[in-house]
Amino acid sequence: MRTKKPQYRRYTRSTMGNVAYFSILFLAGAFTILPLIYCIITSFKPLDELLIFPPQFFVKRPTLSNYLELPNLLGKMQVPVLRYFFNSIFIAIAGTSLHIIAASMAAFTFSKSRIKGRNIYFTIVQVMLLYNSVTLSVPQYLIFTKLHMIDTYWVYILPAIPSAVGCFLMKQFMDASVPDTLMEAARIDGAGVVRMYAKIIMPILKPAWMTILLLSFQSMWTIIPNGTIFSEQLKALPQVMSTIATGGIARSGSAMAVTVLLMIPPIVVFLFTQGNVMETMSTSGIKE
Amino acid sequence: MSSKKLGKRSGVFSKSENIAFHLIMLPFMLFFLLFNILPVLSSIVLSFFDYDMVSSPIFTGLENYARMFTGDDTFMKVLGNTLRFSIIAGPGSFILAFLLAWMINEFSRTVRVILTFIFYAPALVGNAYFIWQIFFSGDSLGYLNNFLISFGFITEPINWFQNTSYNMTILLIIQLWMSMGVSFLANIAGLQNVSSEMYEAGAIDGIRTRWHELWYITLPSMKTILLFGAVMQIQSVFSVSSLMTTLVGYPSVNNSVDTLVSYISDIGTARYEMGYASALSVLLFLLVLAFRYGIGALLNLIGKSDS
Numbered sequence: 001m002r003t004k005k006p007q008y009r010r011y012t013r014s015t016m017g018n019v020a021y022f023s024i025l026f027l028a029g030a031f032t033i034l035p036l037i038y039c040i041i042t043s044f045k046p047l048d049e050l051l052i053f054p055p056q057f058f059v060k061r062p063t064l065s066n067y068l069e070l071p072n073l074l075g076k077m078q079v080p081v082l083r084y085f086f087n088s089i090f091i092a093i094a095g096t097s098l099h100i101i102a103a104s105m106a107a108f109t110f111s112k113s114r115i116k117g118r119n120i121y122f123t124i125v126q127v128m129l130l131y132n133s134v135t136l137s138v139p140q141y142l143i144f145t146k147l148h149m150i151d152t153y154w155v156y157i158l159p160a161i162p163s164a165v166g167c168f169l170m171k172q173f174m175d176a177s178v179p180d181t182l183m184e185a186a187r188i189d190g191a192g193v194v195r196m197y198a199k200i201i202m203p204i205l206k207p208a209w210m211t212i213l214l215l216s217f218q219s220m221w222t223i224i225p226n227g228t229i230f231s232e233q234l235k236a237l238p239q240v241m242s243t244i245a246t247g248g249i250a251r252s253g254s255a256m257a258v259t260v261l262l263m264i265p266p267i268v269v270f271l272f273t274q275g276n277v278m279e280t281m282s283t284s285g286i287k288e
Numbered sequence: 289m290s291s292k293k294l295g296k297r298s299g300v301f302s303k304s305e306n307i308a309f310h311l312i313m314l315p316f317m318l319f320f321l322l323f324n325i326l327p328v329l330s331s332i333v334l335s336f337f338d339y340d341m342v343s344s345p346i347f348t349g350l351e352n353y354a355r356m357f358t359g360d361d362t363f364m365k366v367l368g369n370t371l372r373f374s375i376i377a378g379p380g381s382f383i384l385a386f387l388l389a390w391m392i393n394e395f396s397r398t399v400r401v402i403l404t405f406i407f408y409a410p411a412l413v414g415n416a417y418f419i420w421q422i423f424f425s426g427d428s429l430g431y432l433n434n435f436l437i438s439f440g441f442i443t444e445p446i447n448w449f450q451n452t453s454y455n456m457t458i459l460l461i462i463q464l465w466m467s468m469g470v471s472f473l474a475n476i477a478g479l480q481n482v483s484s485e486m487y488e489a490g491a492i493d494g495i496r497t498r499w500h501e502l503w504y505i506t507l508p509s510m511k512t513i514l515l516f517g518a519v520m521q522i523q524s525v526f527s528v529s530s531l532m533t534t535l536v537g538y539p540s541v542n543n544s545v546d547t548l549v550s551y552i553s554d555i556g557t558a559r560y561e562m563g564y565a566s567a568l569s570v571l572l573f574l575l576v577l578a579f580r581y582g583i584g585a586l587l588n589l590i591g592k593s594d595s
Binding site: 021024025028029031032033035036038039051053054055101102103105106108109110113114115121124125127128129130131132133134135136137138139140141142143145158159161162164165167192193194197215218219221222224226227228238241242252255256259262263266267270274277278279280281282284285286287288 | 300301304305306308309310312313315316317319320322323324325326327328330331334341384388391392401403404405406407408409410412413414415416418419420421422423429431434435438465468470473474476477478480481511512513515516519520522523524526527529530534549552553555556557558562565566569572573576577580584
């Protein structure tokens with residue numbers, strides 16, 4: 001997938017052009033990454049350094065106290081802090097894995113079967129790319145109420161299963177990277193649909209499901225339900241974080257510490273999946 | 289279609305294989321129906337009813353729609369906010385996502401991966417917009433206030449998030465900050481895949497500047513990926529809600545930054561006016577669709593010569 005770029009520079013830039021080019025890149029990069037770096041550094045500042053004004057970018061005497069204080073701070077809430085961590089991890093893993101399985105199976109039918117209606121189904125999936133669980137939250141709320149699912153783990157997990165973007169990316173990737181001759185060969189060998197999916201498609205699809213792992217994990221990890229979760233023991237980290245983050249400057253150390261802890265899992269997932277993501281995304285075009 | 293070789297007739301697969309294909313699609317389609325299609329359809333139906341979730345729905349015709357445009361000043365405000373926000377943040381992030389991807393395209397792989405991470409990081413870590421709380425905190429300890437006061441630009445701290453002259457701009461900046469997401473990644477990958485033969489052929493055909501190359505070769509080859517990116521950006525700008533409700537609160541002063549989505553969930557899940565909330569949702573769906581096809585038409589103009 002990664003085609004070689006031409007080795008020669010085809011067009012040269014004027015000196016001014018170069019200055020502009022590198023300034024834009026530098027400014028954009030500083031704008032995106034400095035707040036995050038500042039957040040990480042601040043999470044290691046002791047209280048007196050947090051209160052120095054004007055604020056210093058770097059920390060002089062780094063301390064872990066902001067992190068060590070978190071259990072105490074969160075201990076004042078009704079449930080132990082580990083419960084929030086458990087909830088976040090549980091819903092992220094459950095939602096993501098169910099989504100990958102369901103979406104890849106459907107994408108297989110859309111891409112490789114000849115059944116009637118598959119193009120219409122896929123067109124509908126493409127239209128639904130425009131709407132996410134936030135835009136649909138109120139009508140979904142009605143459905144959760146009818147199903148008596150308000151205030152259960154289901155409201156996190158179930159709507160994540162049919163996410164359109166995962167299915168869309170899988171189908172596009174399958175169109176581009178699974179040759180029909182491979183399918184035919186498998187059929188001649190006597191493989192059924194399920195075996196083709198499990199033994200042939202899934203291994204080839206690794207870049208696509210790694211990508212969806214990233215996207216789905218990321219959205220599940222940052223989910224803030226809209227009026228569907230009330231019990232403290234069912235809340236996830238992002239909801240708790242907002243309580244801490246709005247606590248003013250004296251608590252900013254702890255707020256930064258929680259933010260840093262929340263940053264780590266998506267970053268780790270990205271580092272693991274990054275090469276696959278690029279391969280998948282190159283097939284993501286919408287054809288009209 | 290890549291699968292043409294299998295033959296157009298459905299007879300290529302046996303009956304049992306076709307059944308298996310249906311079954312394997314079923315789990316996704318069932319949940320898709322329940323949580324994506326049904327919400328849209330039920331909104332359309334309920335938008336013609338008065339429904340409080342306790343008593344049974346009463347048919348009221350177009351009353352809910354009439355209410356939006358005649359008797360609801362708050363709606364007019366949130367609609368204006370949503371449009372203003374989307375029209376600036378949508379194209380802004382879409383163009384930036386392409387521009388940055390294009391600019392880092394000529395670096396070596398390692399440098400490109402590092403730069404990708406740098407630009408993508410805010411979108412990757414999700415809810416990190418909490419960080420901006422301490423920059424724009426409303427008391428004199430907030431970083432921006434402190435800075436402005438110590439340099440004598442202002443004497444009293446400004447309550448940035450509650451001040452209607454600034455809060456929208458600040459939120460737009462934060463949105464832009466975290467908008468280099470999926471579409472940015474798609475652009476990078478797409479640019480890597482524009483074949484070098486296309487560029488060589490272009491050079492032979494008389495393309496002499498990188499701007500011509502961008503317009504006549506790069507952008508046309510990227511059309512489908514740009515459309516995917518546009519769809520993703522539309523989806524994200526029209527669903528912006530927790531950014532405001534967390535940093536500013538709901539309702540904001542004078543409804544200055546409340547979005548349509550926040551308003552719908554207030555009407556629906558807090559006041560239980562499901563009929564009206566459904567009508568508002570239908571309007572939101574239509575608005576998103578209009579933007580999607582408008583942009584699709586605009587993207588079709590790419591690569592066309594003026595002369």
